[in-house]
Amino acid sequence: MAELSYFVEDFYEKVEELFIDYRTRLREDLKKCSSCLTASSSAIPSASNINATCEVRLPQISLPKCNGSYEKWQPFFDLFSSLIHNNSNLSPVQKLHYLKSCLQGEAHNVLQNLPITDANYSEAWLQLIRRYNNKRFNVNEVLKRLFAQRALHNESSTLIKDLLNTTSSCLKCLENMNISTASWDAIINFVVVSKLDTESKRMWELEVSRKEGICVVLVMF
Template structure:
């Protein structure tokens, strides 16, 4: 134990020295990216050695002293990383500037392609997403030449939710990196569990509700993409062949809207367990519905009659209709706008006309 403590003391002496060297480099007005990168790599090597010694001490240390030692080790490491983080940011800035200068210098010699910054996906614990996540992480981080402790840092930063809780009890050391990878593979990467997860996803998906318009077509295309993702993932896991198609085809049919299943029943005689035929049929049906909805949208727009439109505009611009003297026009006006008297042409009903009432009164007196 005493020997381990001496090793840790020596390692702790190196890390802050290299941190001071990084601070000194960052203070220079002119800084070489190559020189900065060399010091960063040396810093990472020394920090990795410190982490290895710390792990060995944690195993040997008595439980009543472990918590205090862990707190001190964490504080030391966090403080030591500050110049390392600033140096990494500066190095990215220098690399970007170098790329821009190279593009400007070589612009006349040929087309320059500037690749976008690569961002690895987060993993929250969805078993169906594990293989895609691990393949990308393995290619860009796990198989790279960066220090093991940096790989662990990348891995921890990409985990969320249930996946993060799997490795939350491990100390952030180089020795524990492989343990963390093995724990994640055991929890999410077992082939039988991934197969079951993809089959469950196929069974539990929602069936698009029939509706008109672009939204329905959009939902159908999303459904096809989802189905293909799970099917191709199952094939990659070894679930393929005629025997597998016998149970996959009915599962996929259960996810289709009733009108598409009906069309499959009409056309699919002899192809009941043919998965590839079913997928091709689904794509053709969605394309047919999409063309139909597009045509429906175009034909639903009625052409406007210029003469009628002009007549309507003239009607509204006058504000009120002109007086009409014919009895039929007056009758129409009484139904549509105002009651116009057929006797005196004033705005009241004919039977209520004062002049008419007077005439009726005279006739009564004569009798």
């Protein structure tokens, strides 16, 4: 047995040395792979980063304009208050700069001589509120627009749509100023129908009569 090449050439020791050598190399390679995987995983964006990157960028909201018209004051007041006046990240001088950049016509003249400083913003805002945030004046302007709509002389679907849109807009403005219009159906019907052209009025009356007739038949049965 001792004469076998396995023992003579010490084959076992040689294999063991190779095994230890390869095992050591394998461990070193595994460490390198592990470090590479860690580096690459850190380069992969997390779910939160992906969500942040893929977040939809909404279009920038343009600041409203105010020209001194009472009917346009309320939309301006609401939007400017939300975007600028109540924004704690802006300084008073920044707010005043934005405010003056939004003013046109008569409203611009109200503040044109007021320097843009921190101390002047509160006074400028109060001046505009005293001038334009008058509920009685604003309601009067809306009612003027509602009742002074131009009468239609010819059939026109476009003009009828404009009539209805203006009427709806006026009613919405009144509701925003806490003026209840829930019981105004008869008044609004009269105003709108009175503005229609002759043929549209005739067709309206026929339609109303037809529906009332159907209602009467239903009641009878």
